[in-house]
Amino acid sequence: MTLPAHQAQHVTPPHALIDRLGQRLGPAGLLTQEADIAPFAIDWRRLFPGRPACVVRPASTAEVADVVRLCREAGAALVPQGGNTGLAGGAVPDGSGSQVVLSLARMAAIRGVDPVGLTLTAEAGCVLKVAQDAAEAAGRLLPVSFAAEGSALVGGVVATNAGGINVVRYGMTRGLVLGLEVVLADGSVVDGLRALRKDNAGYDWKQLFIGTEGTLGIVTAAVLRLVARPRHSATALLAVPDPAAALRLFTLAQEEIGDSIQAFELISGTSLGLVEKHAGLKSPVGQAGWTVLIEAASSLSGLREAMEGVLGTALEREDALDGVLAESGRQAADLWALREHVTECEAREGKSVKHDVSVPITAIPDFLDEAGRVLAAGAPGTRVNAFGHMGDGNIHYNVLIGPDHASEAINALVHGVVDRYGGSISAEHGIGQYRVAELARHRHPDEMALARRIKAALDPEGLLNPGKVLARG
Amino acid sequence: MTLPAHQAQHVTPPHALIDRLGQRLGPAGLLTQEADIAPFAIDWRRLFPGRPACVVRPASTAEVADVVRLCREAGAALVPQGGNTGLAGGAVPDGSGSQVVLSLARMAAIRGVDPVGLTLTAEAGCVLKVAQDAAEAAGRLLPVSFAAEGSALVGGVVATNAGGINVVRYGMTRGLVLGLEVVLADGSVVDGLRALRKDNAGYDWKQLFIGTEGTLGIVTAAVLRLVARPRHSATALLAVPDPAAALRLFTLAQEEIGDSIQAFELISGTSLGLVEKHAGLKSPVGQAGWTVLIEAASSLSGLREAMEGVLGTALEREDALDGVLAESGRQAADLWALREHVTECEAREGKSVKHDVSVPITAIPDFLDEAGRVLAAGAPGTRVNAFGHMGDGNIHYNVLIGPDHASEAINALVHGVVDRYGGSISAEHGIGQYRVAELARHRHPDEMALARRIKAALDPEGLLNPGKVLARG
Secondary structure: OOOOHHHHOOOOOOHHHHHHHHHHHOHHHEEOOHHHHHHHHOOOOOOOOOOEEEEEOOOOHHHHHHHHHHHHHHOOOEEEEOOOOOOOOOOOOOOOOOEEEEEOOOOOOEEEEEOOOOEEEEEOOOEHHHHHHHHHHOOEEOOOOOHHHHOOEHHHHHHOOOOOOOHHHHOOHHHHEEEEEEEOOOOOEEEEOOOOOOOOOOOOHHHHHOOOOOOOOEEEEEEEEOEEOOOEEEEEEEEEOOHHHHHHHHHHHHHHHHHHEEEEEEEEHHHHHHHHHHHOOOOOOOOOOEEEEEEEEEOOOOHHHHHHHHHHHHHHOOOOOEEEEOOOHHHHHHHHHHHHOHHHHHHHHOOEEOOEEEOOHHHHHHHHHHHHHHHHHHOOOOEEEEEEEHHHOEEEEEEEOOOOOOHHHHHHHHHHHHHHOOOEOEOOOOOOOOOHHHHHHHOOHHHHHHHHHHHHHHOOOOOEOOOOOOOOO | OOOOHHHHOOOOOOHHHHHHHHHHHOHHHEEOOHHHHHHHHOOOOOOOOOOOOEEEOOOOHHHHHHHHHHHHHHOOOEEEEOOOOOOOOOOOOOOOOOOEEEEOOOOOOEEEEEOOOOEEEEEOOOEHHHHHHHHHHOOEEOOOOOOOOOOOEHHHHHHOOOOOOOHHHHOOHHHHEEEEEEEOOOOOEEEEOOOOOOOOOOOOHHHHHOOOOOOOOEEEEEEEEOEEOOOEEEEEEEEEOOHHHHHHHHHHHHHHHHHHEEEEEEEEHHHHHHHHHHHOOOOOOOOOOEEEEEEEEEOOOOHHHHHHHHHHHHHHOOOOOEEEEOOOHHHHHHHHHHHHOHHHHHHHHOOEEOOEEEOOHHHHHHHHHHHHHHHHHHOOOOEEEEEEEHHHOEEEEEEEOOOOOOHHHHHHHHHHHHHHOOOEOEOOOOOOOOOHHHHHHHOOHHHHHHHHHHHHHHOOOOOEOOOOOOOOO
């Protein structure tokens, strides 16, 4: 296989490597044409453009292993890519033209669903929604869910430790991974696809590949935990006077409904204003300072009664000014639409600087207060569009800016407040290439040194997704 | 500080080290007298006797760090010890007389309880029960619970990734650890005591210290996740014809009660026979082939009704032959007593070979059947005492033996069946020194190589709990 002349000039790795990859993978497994590789070269938000040497699309774990070995022999770096739905540029190559993008999309099989043992085994290229549907067809629930679930692939979900809407109940993806199959930097395959709920036999090495964004190895398949589908759900929207009241409401809901709560979302008045302006959707509880969306689900009767109790008590205590409880699935979807349109309406409003931060749940009111004051003083003219998963301590603290505002300065202001509350500068989106320098500034040097030691042990030549999460050695 | 003459002879590390440790820690921080160190030299079951050079009892993280540095300079190995309640000999020294036991017991403070943010921060030496009580005093639940909770220390609970009775609902300890403070092999302290439910900023390095039994670093403090206390509970005991019926009952309970189930225990007829014989406790549902204990808890009304529904349906389908639902906390405790007395009554019956195995939940009936046949053929005269956490796939498959039976041969028979079902030879008890050789036989060499690579990266001199989990390099 040879390259067209117009491409050859910006391909750094030897043609010999591309020839060998083509021989091993066949025509369906190798893309070299500009038009074919373009979708893999940039993230979906088009913020992180790169230039791959080529794109490989192996169809089996053995092919992935051979790709890793061939690239290693050639000294070429590999960038694993799933559905390319990440928000931190973790799955796209740099601009050197020398990195090989490894798409897992052709490894899309669901290897098995066990509705009795409550597990699902899928290859890395399986679309999350397809896996969710397979669980549902078996009468079970795969409880990881987020906006990009129709495009995100299981391997990427694992490699980024995806969060989403149900973390308050089911935790991050890490807690749902029972087994992994991984290809290491030397091309060896480690098969830990055990469908066990409990396994304390030796080091739980799979933890190293969850949330490390393909920098330590390539996830090729996973065993995920399923749960029983709750029969009933209850969704409520409440207008609250301020975040402190929302926090009291969180405690009340925990006490009355417990871990049947599967979402506890906080939405600012600014956010709802944007949704009304750009999507024409109006909150049924009015334009409050803040709004809380609670969803709970259980197979026990008494769920709706408990949610009504929460509403009644919150209104009585004046922690809620108004509230509605959805009477149907349709109404629940309408309430969710308010929350789900925030990001899109923010984009229609103009430019913004996004922050995906977390702080201890108890600190959320003080954090919001202090961050607001810091921005008002340090970046006058900006507007805060804050919303997010309050039940996890995760606030998407986005700042609408004008042409004169510098996003890095705003990052520094917001993340400085996050530091003061012992928070995280990336609650769920990961680091990718976007926040590499910031991570190094915000985490203690001892933590960064430990991370580098792990990287050096597992990828001594630095060929797996170099420059992501950690700066190049 | 000098040693009495009768001890000096079996202390290999230089007196200079012990002198320096004494200077740094003071008299309360160093034990050298035979009588003082004896309780630290052997595990509570008295199966793994060792001989420490001395016992250090640091009172702060800084003291732990200095102990690690001093020992490293002297080339002395350290054996971290919590409550010394482990079942695999992971916390006791070898017989060389050269290892320093590092007891965390003096670092016992609870640094904080946050009932709103649902976290508790405790030092490694805090007794688990004390932490549970602190959570309860704040109206919350620390959901890790097991027989030794009155002696086990938080550091050991984390370092062994303890399981216990509520894993089916709340998972292993790993899922409850939000933050850790750790002393590394070079004496540096890494502080990751963040009280965050969600944190995807960089490598989640704390995972390396959970369940690795002190071989990669020393846990000095932890932030643990709390949950709301469920208001209602329901406990039922059912006689079932066989494990296949128990499995159908598990699915029924999942569908009707969902993740409000917090224990689903399977107890063999042999187990109940031992409890009747040695403790005089009789099952209210008769001497069935197998018995299932289900406990569920929720703040929602409808829990008892759902449990009654499960009983009714199971009886109707003949998956249960008889069943009772506890009418009071006292009755629930009586039902639990049947389960809790199994281990003690097994010991009174005579010698046994214990197995702490897990298999995919769906495979439990076939596993029990096959293991029974393999033992009948390969070790005639043995009796199987099987019981355990069926909802986690975890069976304590203990084998009562006579004087002529060899425990290693019985291990090999049982673990061979475990392998055929894709199971684990240690579901919750860990590897310690007890199963080091077996682990190496049952896990794939690629997995063992990966574990060794991690060990070499974090403890290159092999001074942290050498010979535990992994054989000495």
